[in-house]
Amino acid sequence: MFTVKAPKQYVSGPGVIRRSGELIASIGKHAAIIGGKKALAAAGPELFASLEQAGIGYSIHEFDGYVTARAIQETADAIERRPSEAPTLILGVGGGRVLDLTKAVGDKLALQVVTVPTVAATCAAWSALTVLYDEQGVFTRGLELPEAPVLVLADTDILAAAPRRYLASGISDTLVKWYEIAPLITIGQQQLHYRANLATARLALEILEMHAREAYRIAGQGIASPAFKETADAVIFLAGQAGSIVGDVVKANISHAIHNSLTRWEQTHGCLHGEKVAFGLVTQLFLEGKSEAEIRPLVELLHELEQPLTLEQLGLTGGAPGPFAREIARNVNIGRAVAELLPFPVAAAQIEQAILSADRIGRQESHIEGGS
Numbered sequence: 001m002f003t004v005k006a007p008k009q010y011v012s013g014p015g016v017i018r019r020s021g022e023l024i025a026s027i028g029k030h031a032a033i034i035g036g037k038k039a040l041a042a043a044g045p046e047l048f049a050s051l052e053q054a055g056i057g058y059s060i061h062e063f064d065g066y067v068t069a070r071a072i073q074e075t076a077d078a079i080e081r082r083p084s085e086a087p088t089l090i091l092g093v094g095g096g097r098v099l100d101l102t103k104a105v106g107d108k109l110a111l112q113v114v115t116v117p118t119v120a121a122t123c124a125a126w127s128a129l130t131v132l133y134d135e136q137g138v139f140t141r142g143l144e145l146p147e148a149p150v151l152v153l154a155d156t157d158i159l160a161a162a163p164r165r166y167l168a169s170g171i172s173d174t175l176v177k178w179y180e181i182a183p184l185i186t187i188g189q190q191q192l193h194y195r196a197n198l199a200t201a202r203l204a205l206e207i208l209e210m211h212a213r214e215a216y217r218i219a220g221q222g223i224a225s226p227a228f229k230e231t232a233d234a235v236i237f238l239a240g241q242a243g244s245i246v247g248d249v250v251k252a253n254i255s256h257a258i259h260n261s262l263t264r265w266e267q268t269h270g271c272l273h274g275e276k277v278a279f280g281l282v283t284q285l286f287l288e289g290k291s292e293a294e295i296r297p298l299v300e301l302l303h304e305l306e307q308p309l310t311l312e313q314l315g316l317t318g319g320a321p322g323p324f325a326r327e328i329a330r331n332v333n334i335g336r337a338v339a340e341l342l343p344f345p346v347a348a349a350q351i352e353q354a355i356l357s358a359d360r361i362g363r364q365e366s367h368i369e370g371g372s
Contacts, residue, residue, distance in 0.1 A: 002192070002245060002247030003246050004193075005147055006148050006240075006244045007152045008150050009151045009152070010126070010152045010154070010236075011153050012152075012154040012156060012229070012233055012236070012237065014156050014224045015155065016153050016156075017050065017116065017158060018046050018050055019050065020047050020153055021050035021051045021053050022054055027088075028056070028089035028112065029055065030057040030058065030085045031051065031056060031057070031088075031089050031090070031091040032059050032079045032082075032090050033091045034063055034091070034092050034093070034098060034102045035062060035093035035098055036098050038118075039094035039098065042118050042162075043118055043155070059079070061075060063097070063098055066133040066135065067100045067130060067132055068132065068134060068135055069132060070135070072104045072105055073108070075105050076105045076108045079109065080109070087111060089106075090102055090109065091113075091116065092114070092115045092125075093116045093118060094119075095117070095121055095166070099117065099125050100131055103127075103128075103130050103149060104143060104145070106149075107145050107146065113149040114151045115152050115153070117152070119159065119170070120162070120170045121274060122169075122173055122273055122274065123173070123174070123235065123239040125152045125154065126148060126239075126244070127240050127243050128145040128146070128148040129142050129243070130143040137269045139260040152236070152237075154233070154237075156228065156232055157224050159224070160219065160222050160224040160225075160232075161222040163220050164220040167215060167231065168274070168306060169272040169273065169275050169278075170235035171212045171215075172274040172275065172277055172281070172307055173274035173277050174205075174208060174234055174238070175298075176255045176256070177200075177204060177238075177239050178205040179281055179284060180252050180253055180254065180255055180256070181194070181242075181251050182198070182252075183288060183343065183344075184252060187341060191248065193247035193248075194247065200241050200245070201239075204239055204242065207230050207231065207234045208231065210230075211228075211230045211231045211234075212231055212301070213304060214227040215227045215231035216231075216305055252284075252334075253334065254284040254332075254346065255280035257280070257333055258276070258277075258279070258283055258284070258328065258351075258355075259277045260333065262280075262314060265316060267315035267316055268314050269315075270315055271308060271314055271315065275307055275314075276314065278302050278305075278307040278308070279309065279314060279358060282299060282358040282361065282362065283351070283354045283355050283357075286353075286358055287346060287350060287351060287354040289344055295361065300365065303366065309361075310359050310362040310363050310366060321355075321356055321359045322356065328351075329349075330348055
C-alpha cells in the first residue's frame, strides 16, 4: 500500500505572481496571508494587486520565528479573531518556516492552503509535512498533514532575485533525496512506489548535476535562465514529488537525522536547513563505507556551492571535533525500522567516526587544518 499527497496544481515560471488572483479565485474569496517581512516586500506588491483585481480580500499576518506548536495555535487564533470577513483560504508567502507554519494553520482551521515560495531552499511549498521545533529552535518531530497545499505558485523571477545562499541550500536538500532512498534499492525495487520515488529523485539529481553550478552562479541577480528554472523546479517540484510518495519501503533518513541532531546546538541555528543536511549527506556516505575517492566529487560540488563542510563551519567552535562528533552521534535518531533494513551499521560509534571523516574531508577541501 502507498499514498501520494501532492498539490492539485503547480504553476511555475516568470511573472506567475501576476496571475495569482485568477488562479486563487476559484479556491476562495478571502485569504489570510502569512508571510515573512522580506518575503512580503518581495512578492507583496504584485500579489496584492492581483488579488484585488480578482476581487479577493485579504488580511496579513507576519511571522518570524520557529515553527512550534504554540506558534501554530497563536497564528490560528489571531486569524480567527480578525473582525474582517472570515478567511476561506490560507496563503503562505516566504521560505520553509513560513510555509510550514501556513500548512499547519490551514490544517488546524480546516482551510485550503496556497503557497508562494520566495526562495528555492526546500520543497516546503509542496509537501504535506510541517517540521516542528521547540521554542529554542531544536527539532522535535515532523507533523504529517492530511493533504498538500492545493496550489503552489513558483514565480521564478522572485526566486531568482533571492540571495543565492538559499538556492545552494535547496540544491543540497534535493541532492539528499536520491542518497536517502538509494541504499534500500535491493529491497525496494519490487515496489512501484519505491521505483517511482527513485526515478523522481534520480531525475532531480541529473538536473542538478547538469545545471546547479550555472544556476548558483547567476542566482540573486533576478535572471530566471533555463538553468535556474530547471534547478528551482528540481528543488520545489521534483523533491516535493519524491517526498509525496509514501509506502511500505522506508527511506534511509540519515542525512536529515544528523541535521536534527545538529539543531540541539544553538551555534548551528545560523545555518539553513539544507546546509546542515549537506554535512549530514557527506557523513552518510562515509557511514555507507564509500571511499574518499567516491565521495570527493560531491564534496567538491558542495564546496563550490559554499556549503559548510566542517563542524567549525557549522558553528561548532571552541574545541576539537571529537567531543562534538560524539555528542551529535549520540542524539542521531534514525529509527529502529530503518536501521534494521540498512545494509551497513548505524550505531552511535559508527556515526561518530563518519562525522569525523566528513569533518576531515571538509577541512581538506576548505584547506583548514585541525585535528580530532
